[in-house]
Amino acid sequence: MDRHALAVMEVAESWDWPPTYRIRASGDRDFKAVTPRLMSGFIAESQALGGTLVDQFWIVVGKCHPRLEENIKILRHTEFSSPLHSETLLFKGVNREAVNFSPIFQMGAELFAHLCVALSVMNLRSRKSGSGTPFSVNDFIAKDTDELLQMAASEGLGTRKRAALGALIFKRDGQSCPLTGLPFAFDPEDGVKPHLAHIIPYLVHNKPETIKCIAMLAGTAICDLVLEQLNGPGNLMLIQSDAHAAYGDIRWGIEARNENGMFKYIYRRVPYKTAKGPGIIRLRDGDQIVFGGGPEAARLGPGPNPLLCNVQLAVARTVRMSGAADIIAQMIDDGDDSDFPHVYIASPAFCDILTAQLQLAGGVLL
Incomplete structure (x- = not known):
């Protein structure tokens, strides 16, 4: 299922995503452009490490439309052939405009906050905060x-x-x-x-x-x-x-x-x-x-x-490959110019998560 998941995320970069999920830090930065590459990177890395992220991914995809859960069961028993074939099977009998992609974006937002930010922004910040000094x-x-x-x-x-x-x-x-x-x-x-x-x-x-x-x-x-x-x-x-x-x-x-x-x-x-x-x-x-x-x-x-x-x-x-590093760096730079960068996204939970992580990143790290 990991090859099907990577294939779906590959073709997802060309989808017309809902325009409601955005991060703005010193100008508009569209989080939807990062999500497919972010998910692909973490799925591939998780498979190499022996994690279960791909299983959680399919659970989340199944929540986007009632028919998708049944189509995912078919994918599980279908040998991978091409990204287009994986996409076609996933959305068979589904009106794409009726699909609520919010769960996928929420998962991407959580991974962004709790892995990209938490495991990277603290190291990014160390060069400015004085932590790790001799x-x-x-x-x-x-x-x-x-x-x-x-x-x-x-x-x-x-x-x-x-x-x-x-x-x-x-x-x-x-x-x-x-x-x-x-x-x-x-x-x-x-x-x-x-x-x-x-x-x-x-x-x-x-x-x-x-x-x-x-x-x-x-x-x-x-x-x-x-x-x-x-x-x-x-x-x-x-x-x-x-x-x-x-x-x-x-x-x-x-x-x-x-x-x-x-x-x-x-x-x-x-x-x-x-x-x-x-x-x-x-x-x-x-x-x-x-x-x-x-x-x-x-x-x-x-x-x-x-x-x-x-x-x-x-x-x-994953942070570098997906483009998340650029967003994080800009948010940190904007955060240095003011108390905290302005973050806009449809999910209030994401704001709470990201605010907590960035505030944490501003403290002493070592």
Whole structure:
């Protein structure tokens, strides 16, 4: 059913959607143009991750017209042949003008708010908010690993805990940035300063709707893992400011591959480019990122949790591919010029969701 779903969303880009669903931030931005690509991206990524988003998609489509649910049952037992064939079967015997597409837009709006915004806007915002700024771990590197692990297991994410986590990542991955190869210097007057960067933004832990969407995207087992490791070494890396800014701009991500029982971290440009970069990053798309070069790698692991890396990359690719990144960036820029960008959409629930997420994004992220 995933091929039928992707086919329907492919042809949906040419449909005459109802003109009622719009986001306006410094000029009109038509959310209907983003929805088919957004849904297609998340369906494809969810299938790769082992999630159930495609199943929820068909449930939602079935709510758009009484006849569609029966046609979907036929699609389930029909081999895919072409996008046109999938579309024809889906709408067989249905007056297209009588179809209420609101449930599809509502699902797209929820994914936009709870995955695109929640898992990306916090990283986008980090370059402006001052979060992720360098910190001193000089007094912590010499501490015993057991003591650091105990400190890292404490609640919250205060200065001492961040320093302890930074020292653990230093002990796990080594003394240079895995993206640029430049050595870290903890003396504030000398060298490259390490930034503690989250793979998945930590503050999603108290956002139940975001957690629900992560479970739908990647499956409940991976979602449980996300919750378990959000505030620990498995969700962290030490990188220099240039690489962190590019990560916040959704310009690169990490693909983790399981090769013969061993995970290999692959650098991925978002969108795809073969040249080195962006900025001072020395890697090209497809190059290996070397984590686990520190003296305690055998104990602390080979790097950040591979599954968390793949979830974040899936969201980043969809955000870029669908055009959602441009909308989010504009909303943030408009939000910087005023208290909050004006958001207009037919569903009041979407306004509540998006307002909460953007307000959250304006706070401290690390």
